[in-house]
Amino acid sequence: MLxxxxxxxxxxxxxxxxxxxxxxxxxxxxxxxxxxxxxxERIIDPDFELLKELRIAGGQTQNNRIRPQYLxxxxxxxxxxxxxxxxxxxxxxxxxxSILEAAYNEFYxxxxxxxxxxxxxxxxxxxxxxQVIPLLNQNMNLLEVLALAGxxxxxxxxHNIRLIRxxxxxPQVHLIDLSTIDGMQKAxxxxxxxxxxxxxxxxxxxTETIRDITPVVGLVANALTLLIVIINLNN
Numbered sequence: 001m002l003x004x005x006x007x008x009x010x011x012x013x014x015x016x017x018x019x020x021x022x023x024x025x026x027x028x029x030x031x032x033x034x035x036x037x038x039x040x041e042r043i044i045d046p047d048f049e050l051l052k053e054l055r056i057a058g059g060q061t062q063n064n065r066i067r068p069q070y071l072x073x074x075x076x077x078x079x080x081x082x083x084x085x086x087x088x089x090x091x092x093x094x095x096x097x098s099i100l101e102a103a104y105n106e107f108y109x110x111x112x113x114x115x116x117x118x119x120x121x122x123x124x125x126x127x128x129x130x131q132v133i134p135l136l137n138q139n140m141n142l143l144e145v146l147a148l149a150g151x152x153x154x155x156x157x158x159h160n161i162r163l164i165r166x167x168x169x170x171p172q173v174h175l176i177d178l179s180t181i182d183g184m185q186k187a188x189x190x191x192x193x194x195x196x197x198x199x200x201x202x203x204x205x206x207t208e209t210i211r212d213i214t215p216v217v218g219l220v221a222n223a224l225t226l227l228i229v230i231i232n233l234n235n
Contacts, residue, residue, distance in 0.1 A: 009168040012196065016123050019130025023117070025088045025096060026134060029072040030119040033080060035104050040112040069118050082107055093117070120193035124149040127156030127201040135193060142176065142187045145197060152178075156199035159183075164196040 025031070070078050076089025083103040088096050097113045104111035120135040128149045142163065152158055158178040165172045177183035191197075 012125075012164070012168055015125050015130060016196065019123050019125060020117065020132055021092060021094060022130060023132035024090050024092055025072055027072050027074050027076060027089060028119070029117060029134065030069040031072065031078060031088075031096075032067050032069055032116045032118045033100065034067075034114045035100070035108070036112040036114075037108045037110060038112075039110040122191050122193070122195045122197060124197045124199070126197075126199035127152055128199060135191065139190060141190055142197065145191055146187075146199075149197075152199050154202070156201055160200040161187075162198045162200075163189075163191075164198065165192060165194075 070080060072078050072089060076087050077085040078088050079085050080100070080103075083100070083106075086099065086103055088099065091099065093115050096115045100113040100115065101111045104113065117132070122133045122135060122145050124131045124133055124145065128151075131149050133145050133148050142161075146152060146161075152161075159180075161176040161178060163174040163176060165174070174186070176186045178187055
């Protein structure tokens with residue numbers, strides 16, 4: 001993927017979702033938490049405090065639900081309505097969902113929780129595997145993000161790093177070549193929340209070939225073994 005300037009939005013969204021599933025909650029993250037009853041049938045909104053009437057064109061009103069954000073404190077605790085403080089640091093989103101469902105089951109039947117990240121972050125795909133890198137400050141550059149992702153030595157092509165920015169249906173794609181002076185200067189540019197960094201992996205043809213044919217070789221070996229056993233039984 002991303003060998004040219006063309007970007008497949010659907011594929012990119014799937015890769016990003018997979019990366020975020022593996023990201024663990026850290027201090028200073030902001031979380032958005034939605035809680036439903038009856039395994040997702042109805043959203044919980046005690047006393048309808050989250051519903052606000054917003055004025056729209058023509059003087060009409062429309063009910064929009066405000067989605068509050070919850071800070072992960074330095075001690076790893078998150079203070080949530082009704083449940084109070086719950087320790088979530090170090091857990092993935094899926095794990096956090098399970099923990100919160102158990103907590104809300106004390107108040108509601110069949111709780112179903114969806115947790116999302118809303119803080120500033122960059123997604124790194126490709127050679128380093130899917131990773132989510134939190135932006136610790138507003139001045140982080142691409143080199144710092146690559147370092148936090150584990151670097152690219154031996155795993156990725158330094159001459160083919162792509163920074164994807166903006167709407168995925170019509171993104172800006174910047175090609176960065178770290179093997180040149182100009183590329184190093186570009187790598188010093190400041191990253192923005194929501195940026196996607198793709199590092200093209202180094203292909204190891206022999207390893208990939210062995211990996212691809214191993215299942216076939218195993219099937220052939222099993223078939224030959226079975227055939228030999230049948231022949232011996234008939235003799």
